Amino acid sequence: MMKTMSILLLMMMKPTKLMNSLCLLTFMFIFLSFLIKHDQEWFLFYSSLSSDTLSFSLICLSTLIMILMIMSSTSNTNITYRAMYFSLLLNSLLMCLFLTFSTLNIIMFYIMFEASLIPTFMLILGWGNQPERSQAGIYMMVYTVTASLPLLIIFLMWSNKIGSASLHILYTYDSNWLTSSLWAFILVLAFSVKLPTYLVHVWLPKAHVEAPVAGSMILAAILLKLGGYGLLRMISKTSNLMAPIIPLLISWSLAGGAMIALLCVFQNDIKMLIALSSVAHMAMVMSGSLTLSLWGTNGAQFIMIGHGFCSSALFCVANMTYERLNSRSFFAIKGMQVILPVMSMAWFMLCTSNMASPPSLNLLGEMNSITAIFSWTYFLSLPLTIMVFLAAAYSLFLFSQSQHGKLSLKTQSISPATPREWLILFLHWMPLNLLFLNPCSIQLFILPYNL
């Protein structure tokens, strides 16, 4: 692991071309991949940096997505002319994410959690395509920071009371230092804004849509999972505290997920549809993990990893269409199957993976989450059914509306899919569908109480 950190630091040496940073990131991923089959559950690689399966899988995912981000940004001349700044931005983001996922110090976790917002904000503001990107960036920052300032207070109080900020020591004490459910809610609030859950999800459509493809990919793949990761870490030792509010939180996220899924079907902007579908998936993550069961935790993990690949791939392929047609609207993008058949197959694979069809990891995650939530209470089968059904509705609507139909483009020539684009989509799709056969590499074997 230290080799990977050193390569990350090496990237601070100002790579002037995108290809340089791509090579360094590939090396880093190769070093990381040696640890994917790990026999020990948790290992410490520095005095306060450690990783267990949850954080390690997210670190691998972020590195892989970084590689794919650079690959998909090479067609954007705005980025290639300023390759050094872009690479530095991505590198700092990766550093923040790496530290967030591996740190044991709770204050460091908070600092890196907030710090990952800044490179993202600069990415949205610097390379986004529409003038709405300034509002998008502001929304993202203000929503996240507003919700996480109470979290900072809680963390400081917690570490002050116990006397240490290390997660191990904090976890050995029972959570009777706080007696009110309001504090438990505050612990969850920051992560539920990041995740996001329904009423505080407003930043997500804006940020995802206005970001460039690299920004959308990292937002969808990793930054949403920061919320899931924090949630899983926090609920493990504060479960006694949270028990009164857990029914509220589960109903909130599931009802919100069902409502968002209904809204998704009737969008007319491709990226907004994909962004809102992320909200629906993350609703299932939140509900699954809040059931405090091993099934729910595993379901949350599988959905997080699977959704990371799937959503990021959908944003990539939407961007490939956007580069050719310069529009994101469904009214302009139809009949693509006629002119881009290779990408049509990629759209189909990804849309069906999005709706949890076999053999994708999303199906495994949904099976686990649904099992967990259904065993919590069977009244929740209604929002679950609505979400599963409408997931198919909007995913196939996305596929059918963009690929089938009559092509209205008679005056423009469209270049076919380049091998680079094919490689990006393949590298997204392949782990998603192969990890289904061996989920024990990303499975969480330990009970949620010991996370």
Added chain:
Amino acid sequence: MSLFLYLVSIIFLIFSLNFVMLNYSVMFEWEIFSTAGKIFLFNFYVDWMSAMFFSFVALISGSVLYFSGSYMPMDKSLRKFMFMVFVFVLSMFFMVFSLNLVSMMLGWDGLGIISYILVVFYNNDKSNSAGMLTVMSNRVGDAALLLSIACFMEMSSWNYLVLNIHLDWMMSALVILAAMTKSAQIPFSAWLPAAMAAPTPVSALVHSSTLVTAGVYLLIRFSNLMQCFSILSLLIYLGVLTTLMASLSALFEPDLKKVVALSTLSQLGIMMSTLALGFSELAFIHLLTHAVFKALLFMCSGKIIHNVGGYQDTRKMGGEMFNLPVTSMIMVLSSYALCGVPFLAGFYSKDLIIEASLMGDMFFMNYCLYMLSVGLSTSYSFRLLFMSMVGPTNQSSYISSDEEDWIMLISKMFLLMLSLVSGAFLLWVCIPNPWMVSLVAGSKWLSFTSLLLGMVLGVWLCFWNTKGLWFSSMLTETEVFMTMWNLPKISGMKLSFSSMYLSLSFSKLDLGWVEVFGGFGLYNLLSNKGSFLEGWKLNNIKNILIVFILSLVFLEIWV
């Protein structure tokens, strides 16, 4: 490719016969994922029932692929088509051979999605909407199956062999709901006729024998576990109602493929009600024989559609008997097999079903319904034959048809042989000790007499309705039957428009109130209140400097 599938079919047939004789079965397991003491497995269970089902599926797929070589001669699309049919057969493989609900779910989901892709093969508006309707109706079943996986956690396993306790009502309801959507029973029947927008080989494979029978197969496998009487009695009546509705609609339907689709639907209703009565082996036999002659019927109608120039409306067909003697022979034989003409394939399964169910406690309405189901299936079969083959021709004068298409003929040969003998063969194989049937003479002759009466009714209807004039004159009365008792309305536009209105009202929340209490409202609040405060601030540089100097003076004095 089709040769490969024929070979697979023969191999599995041999396996199945072997396994029946020796009462032997094989199980492979591949563990995907295990947690908390429960294991998700790929579980392949080859016993006589699944091997026989899969051999029939492979046989029909092989014939259909060979047939599509002549039906769809466009090169590039044919390769894509063959690949998709192969993936379909693979999903069917997963579904048929899996022992537990989880890996059955994999095949089930795969079936739904591949059938979507096959239905939208021709990219026109009708295919696209038909595909959406198909996959959405199937998705309800998928959701029910996912919930039943969650439900089965309380049982010790998802495996239907291992469990020997009866399921309670919720689990039975969920599994039956999944089977009902896949096999197009009454609330979900609208997708099956609409899916006829698919190419004819797809209809022959998917919508006659394999996809729609997946639901019945699921229930056959779980039939030992489901003894919840209230839900099963509901299923009996839904099955019989489906049969009735489909038969009545088939009598009034002008589109050739839709008539065959509705006949599939009526036979599915019979299969479902048989299952719900408890006769799972009989349902299995009927499933297999029906698959054979329905696929054959679809392939013949494909040949007819090709020969009348590509349209499917029977009001412009007729008189093909003279031009296509072999095809009309095949069609007549498969229709006879469907009706249950004695000693052809359908007779063994259908007759035995009716006799077995009449042996139980019945009341008069059931008697009538069985008579109606057999009689009406005969009438629509004869109507189909009359309109396309026998009746006076309504075709344009420049259409000619010929029998020279050897590929199409040869592809039907195996299935033809099977449709003649498979009933007897399956009965001897699957039920080695014959059932003892003791009935009153009136009950015993029920199906034969209703067959004859139905034949008379069908032919009489066709003669009375020459050139479609009688139906057009009584349109307001027949409209209910023609639109399948208005079922497509609840599955189609009404549902989507009402959900659009619902989502519009949700976006009032999403873009409205959430913004008011969130970003936009906060921004407005801060700027309004801030501008109010701004007014009270001293904005003059002079005032600020005066305050500064005065405060310095006070500081000097007091310190």
